[in-house]
Amino acid sequence: xxSFILRRILYTVPIMLGVSLVCFALVHISPGxxxxxxxxxxxxxxxxxxxxxxxxxxxxxxxQFLRWLGRAVQGDLxxxxxxxxxxxSEVFNAVGNTLxxxxxxxxxxxxLGGLFGFVAGYFRDSxxxxxxTAISVIGVSVPHYWLGMVMVIIFSVELxxxxxxxxxxxxxxxxxxxxxxxxxxxxxxITMSVIPMGIVAxxxxxxxxxxxxxxxxxxLRAKGLLDRGVLxxxxxNAAPTALAVMGLQLGYLLxxxxxxxxxxxxxxxxxxxGQAIFQxxxxxxxGTILVLAMFFxxxxxxxxxxxxxxxPRLQRG
Amino acid sequence: xxxxxxxxxxxxxxxxxxxxxxxVWTRFLRDKVAVCAGxxxxxxxxxxxxxxxxxxxxxxxxxxIKRLSPIGTEGYPLGADxxxxxxxxxxxxxxxxxxxxxxxxxxIAFAIGSTIGIAxxxxxxxxxxxxxxxxxxxxxxxxxxxxxxxxGALGAGILNGLLSLTVVFIPPIARVAESVTTSVRKLEYIxxxxxxxxxxxxxxxxxxxxxxxxxxxxxxxxxxxxxxxxAAGLSFLGLGVSPPNAEWxxxxxxxxxxxxxxxxxxxxPGVMIFLTSISxxxxxxxxxSAMDVKQ
Numbered sequence: 149x150x151s152f153i154l155r156r157i158l159y160t161v162p163i164m165l166g167v168s169l170v171c172f173a174l175v176h177i178s179p180g181x182x183x184x185x186x187x188x189x190x191x192x193x194x195x196x197x198x199x200x201x202x203x204x205x206x207x208x209x210x211x212q213f214l215r216w217l218g219r220a221v222q223g224d225l226x227x228x229x230x231x232x233x234x235x236x237s238e239v240f241n242a243v244g245n246t247l248x249x250x251x252x253x254x255x256x257x258x259x260l261g262g263l264f265g266f267v268a269g270y271f272r273d274s275x276x277x278x279x280x281t282a283i284s285v286i287g288v289s290v291p292h293y294w295l296g297m298v299m300v301i302i303f304s305v306e307l308x309x310x311x312x313x314x315x316x317x318x319x320x321x322x323x324x325x326x327x328x329x330x331x332x333x334x335x336x337x338i339t340m341s342v343i344p345m346g347i348v349a350x351x352x353x354x355x356x357x358x359x360x361x362x363x364x365x366x367x368l369r370a371k372g373l374l375d376r377g378v379l380x381x382x383x384x385n386a387a388p389t390a391l392a393v394m395g396l397q398l399g400y401l402l403x404x405x406x407x408x409x410x411x412x413x414x415x416x417x418x419x420x421x422g423q424a425i426f427q428x429x430x431x432x433x434x435g436t437i438l439v440l441a442m443f444f445x446x447x448x449x450x451x452x453x454x455x456x457x458x459x460p461r462l463q464r465g
Numbered sequence: 466x467x468x469x470x471x472x473x474x475x476x477x478x479x480x481x482x483x484x485x486x487x488x489v490w491t492r493f494l495r496d497k498v499a500v501c502a503g504x505x506x507x508x509x510x511x512x513x514x515x516x517x518x519x520x521x522x523x524x525x526x527x528x529x530i531k532r533l534s535p536i537g538t539e540g541y542p543l544g545a546d547x548x549x550x551x552x553x554x555x556x557x558x559x560x561x562x563x564x565x566x567x568x569x570x571x572x573i574a575f576a577i578g579s580t581i582g583i584a585x586x587x588x589x590x591x592x593x594x595x596x597x598x599x600x601x602x603x604x605x606x607x608x609x610x611x612x613x614x615x616x617g618a619l620g621a622g623i624l625n626g627l628l629s630l631t632v633v634f635i636p637p638i639a640r641v642a643e644s645v646t647t648s649v650r651k652l653e654y655i656x657x658x659x660x661x662x663x664x665x666x667x668x669x670x671x672x673x674x675x676x677x678x679x680x681x682x683x684x685x686x687x688x689x690x691x692x693x694x695x696a697a698g699l700s701f702l703g704l705g706v707s708p709p710n711a712e713w714x715x716x717x718x719x720x721x722x723x724x725x726x727x728x729x730x731x732x733x734p735g736v737m738i739f740l741t742s743i744s745x746x747x748x749x750x751x752x753x754s755a756m757d758v759k760q
Contacts, residue, residue, distance in 0.1 A: 166602030174618040285750075289743035291694045293701055294717060294735025301728040403607030407698050411721075422702060425617040437614045445605050 149460070153453055160449050167445060168220065171438040172213050175430045225435035230427045235435035238420060243439065245315060246409070246416030248323055250401040252337040257344030258394045261287075264345070265352025270382075272357050280349055287346020296339040296411035303335060310335055313413035336412040340405065344397035351393045355386040388458040395451035399444040492755040499751020505744040513560035522551035524558040524711045533727045544730045546716065547723050548709075552730065556737055558711040562623075564741065566705060566712070567693035570627055574634035575685040581635070582642020583677060587650055587669055597643060600636040608633050612695050616704040626705035630696055634688055641684045645677045683753045690746040697738045713738045 191199075200206045204215055219226070225235035261284070268280035304312035316322070316329045323329060359365065359382050368378050406418030413419065417436050424432040493499060512519060527548035531538070534545040536552075543552035585596040603611065615629035649655065650673070658668045697714025699705035706712040708719065716734035724731045 162598065163601055163605050166599070167605050170602060170606070171614075174614055177615070178618040179620060285743065285746060289690055289694075289739065289746045291697060291735055291738045291742065293698060294732065294738060297717065297721065297724065297735060298732055301724060301732060305725055305728045400607045400609075404609035406609065406613055407701065410702060421613060421617070425613070426703065428620070430618065433614070433617050437610060440610055441606050444607055444610075448605070 149457065152456060156449060156452055160445060163445055164442065167441045168217055168438060169213065171434050171441065172216055174434050174437065176209070178430055220438065225438065226431040228424075228429055228432045230423070230429045230432070235432050238432065239417065239436050239439050242415065242417045242420045242436075243443075245323060245414065246402060246405050246418065249333065249336055249340060249409070249414055249416060250398055250405060252333060253340035253401055254344055254394060254398045256337060257341035257397065258348050258390075260341070261345035261348030262352050262390060265349035266356055266383075266386075268349065269353040269356025270360070272360075277353070280353065284346040284349040284353075287342045287349070290342060292339055292343055293407040293411050295342060296336065296408050299335045299339050300411070315415050336408055336414050339411075340401060340408050343404075344394070344401065347397060348390065348393055352386060352390055355389055356382055359385045388455050391458070392451050392455040395447060395454070399447040402447075403440045403444055489755045493751055496751045496755065498747055499755070502744040502747035502751065505740065506748050509560055509741055509744070510564065512557060513564050516558055516561055520551075520554040520557040522554040524550060524555045525709055526550060533723055533730065535727055536730055536733075543733060544727065546730075547719055552733060555711040555716060556713070556733060559713045559716060559734065559737065560741075562706055562710055562712040563693070563697060563714070563738070566623070566626060566630070566696035566700070567741070568689055570630035570696070571634055571685055571688050571692050573627075573631045574638050574688075575682070577631070578635040578638030578685075579642040579678070579681045582639035582681070583646045583669065583673065585639070586643040586646025586677075587665065587673060589647070589650070593643070593647075597640070600639055603632070603636045604640070608691070609695065609698070612699060613702065613704070616699055621704050621707050623706055626696060626699050629699070630692055633695070634685075634692065637688070638681065638685055642677065642681045645680050646673060649673055649676050679756055683749065683756055686745070686749040686752060689749065690742040693738060693742045693745065 197206070204212055207215070223236050225239065227233065228235050228238060231238070264280040264283060268277040271277055300312045303310045311332050312335075315332050316324075365378060365381070368381060402417075404418075405414075405416060406421045408414070409416050409418030410422045417440055421433065421436050423429065424436060521542075527550045528545070529549055531541065531545040531549040533547060534541050534549075536542075536544045538544055541551055541553070543556065546552055546555060581596060581600075585593045606614070612629045612633045615632055616625050619625035619629065655668060655672055658672055663671075696705060697712070697717070700712050700714030701718045703718065706715050708715065713734040717731070717738075720731035720734065
């Protein structure tokens with residue numbers, strides 16, 4: 149087991165290097181001079197060269213990459229062009245808010261999706277199975293940013309039950325787990341939960357149907373075990389894969405929260421990305437994407453390790 | 466032994482090539498949901514092609530006094546948008562750019578991804594290892610994040626949007642292509658072809674392609690729905706298509722400010738995105754079960 153974990157971590161190192169290379173390249177595929185947004189249009193040639201030297205743009209690409217990587221490892225992601233504040237602290241503040249939203253959405257999506265999928269797989273080909281399948285198809289096909297708008301229209305504009313945007317009264321940025329703040333979380337979290345719900349339902353349905361067809365289930369039944377006992381065995385067998393799917397979905401939500409955060413003006417990493425794109429703030433864009441991608445890589449690693457420790461057969465694969 | 470193999474083999478292939486596609490078609494027709502989805506998808510494509518003949522008005526011609534007219538206004542059956550342009554016409558015209566932005570990246574990624582995947586799968590060895598490790602890096606990004614990262618760095622524009630979505634879809638298609646090709650390459654008839662002196666290119670063309678393109682194609686069609694949502698999402702964020710073009714994601718973006726004035730009007734473009742995405746999704750599901758591709 150330990151050798152498996154070590155091998156898996158070793159495999160992650162080149163992936164992380166590659167991911168940071170892609171993030172580094174983002175600034176350089178961007179059209180135009182990277183300094184254009186800081187320098188005044190009538191800047192002298194000397195000033196331009198001085199700034200190039202300060203930012204290190206006068207060096208070769210490999211050298212620039214290594215210097216950038218070295219600083220990034222130490223937690224220095226440069227300064228935002230728009231605000232002048234360090235990117236790392238901006239991202240750090242935003243990550244907390246995105247986590248609150250994504251974790252809540254994953255829990256809702258996993259609970260409902262798991263339930264739908266389980267019932268559908270257990271009563272295969274019944275009307276409830278068809279309903280669950282329909283819900284999961286809708287869940288993966290719906291443009292979630294539009295679903296968010298529809299939620300706002302129904303619950304904020306028409307019914308006036310819940311606030312439409314923000315993460316707290318008066319635009320407060322400090323998150324507290326009280327009703328005042330939580331009512332801001334309801335709509336974005338439910339909207340976001342639809343994506344993992346569909347996928348989890350689909351996976352769990354297939355898993356349960358597959359497990360029920362295996363020989364050990366007939367064995368258990370033949371042994372005289374009641375349905376409730378069989379159920380426990382099915383859950384035990386489906387859990388590792390279902391949990392792995394949940395972990396990956398959390399990663400996708402963290403990285404893909406930009407559209408929903410934009411709809412609800414939720415002050416997380418996605419909102420930050422939206423700002424960075426709007427203001428063409430490349431260091432902020434680069435830093436946010438690097439942090440989110442690293443989150444995803446590490447989450448993948450954790451999911452693999454957790455899944456393997458729950459189901460040691462996977463080590464061989 | 467040799468005689469039977471020679472006499473049976475050609476017969477078997479002829480029967481398979483005729484019977485296979487016919488049985489796929491019959492199985493597909495029996496699937497009511499997939500047929501309906503296919504009809505809707507075909508309708509949307511036809512709508513995009515024959516737009517000028519269907520749309521009642523000019524999608525770019527606005528009228529200041531008609532701004533944000535509600536659904537059902539005379540002359541504006543689905544209302545008018547924030548610049549007083551006919552909503553119905555814009556939704557119909559929107560099919561062009563929206564379908565284009567959703568389908569084209571998958572087509573290009575299908576061409577590039579399957580070439581990379583088949584080459585890596587057939588050649589095996591270190592070529593395979595290096596190719597797949599490089600793709601793993603792109604795979605390490607959540608797809609939404611990668612699309613937004615690339616088009617965010619490149620800036621708005623149709624070409625930049627197409628480019629970023631294509632890059633997003635190449636790794637998953639190449640992965641599927643590689644795994645299907647690797648499993649076909651191990652089959653005995655490939656070994657037989659190699660032993661009889663056929664070149665790699667000949668083997669890939671005559672024996673591999675026919676067996677791997679089907680599964681790769683079915684997988685790729687399942688990406689169209691994702692691509693539609695992502696492409697419209699890019700325009701929704703102000704990347705991708707830019708105003709005054711009619712595109713569903715962009716329309717959602719510009720109408721978002723009118724959500725308190727004409728809420729349901731603002732939601733209309735999303736209905737089109739949803740309809741397109743779900744019909745392509747169910748069409749692809751039907752295609753998969755008709756072709757009996759296991760995933």
